[in-house]
Amino acid sequence: MYRPSISCAGLLCLGFLTVLPAQAHRTEVSGDVAGTWHLEPNHSARAGEPARVWVALTQQGGRVIPLEQCDCNLAVYRANQTNAAPVMQPALTAMSPESFQNVPGATITFPEVGEYRIVLTGSPTADAAFTPFELSYTTVVAAGSAPSAPTPESKLSLADQTATRLEEPGDRRRLWVALAAGGVGLAIAALLLLRRQNLPRPKDESPNP
Incomplete structure (x- = not known):
């Protein structure tokens, strides 16, 4: 057996x-x-x-x-x-x-x-x-339901994030163009104001009593 x-x-x-x-x-x-x-x-x-x-x-x-x-x-x-x-x-x-x-x-x-x-x-x-x-x-x-830890960028303040973004070359060029345009505008406004102040004032043409 x-x-x-x-x-x-x-x-x-x-x-x-x-x-x-x-x-x-x-x-x-x-x-x-x-x-x-x-x-x-x-x-x-x-x-x-x-x-x-x-x-x-x-x-x-x-x-x-x-x-x-x-x-x-x-x-x-x-x-x-x-x-x-x-x-x-x-x-x-x-x-x-x-x-x-x-x-x-x-x-x-x-x-x-x-x-x-x-x-x-x-x-x-x-x-x-x-x-x-x-x-x-x-x-x-497997994937969990716990929230992921915040990334370092999300902890930056708005000013820090703006400064960080401005470090890129394209952003720097746009910033300089905006500043230059603003400067030209201020110069034109100052020139017009100065010219207006130098114009002769009109005499009083009202008849004498």
């Missing part, structure tokens, strides 16, 4: 997943540590809006690894940029979501729309015994 075989890796994952809730998903194994990722809300982060990410760490057999027993670090990278510096390195805090207690988590605000890779690395503290691990999770960040 044929019996299907189960690989060691399959048994290892089965040992990890038996203690995870039914709705848990996106689980990755590194060494003897498994991490189940969760991104709130609904694994659909939006740019400019805070999102909460947490990782349920378990060892084979189902023992949960709390944050105090893990020297963990979290980093966020652009998914399409290899060997690049992280976009951010959020501080980890102990969270207790669902049926877990004190698992590592953080609040992340993704700056822009795009694909990101979240990487959690960890090693045991003196009170724990597990192999160092590296777990990663890739997510696509």
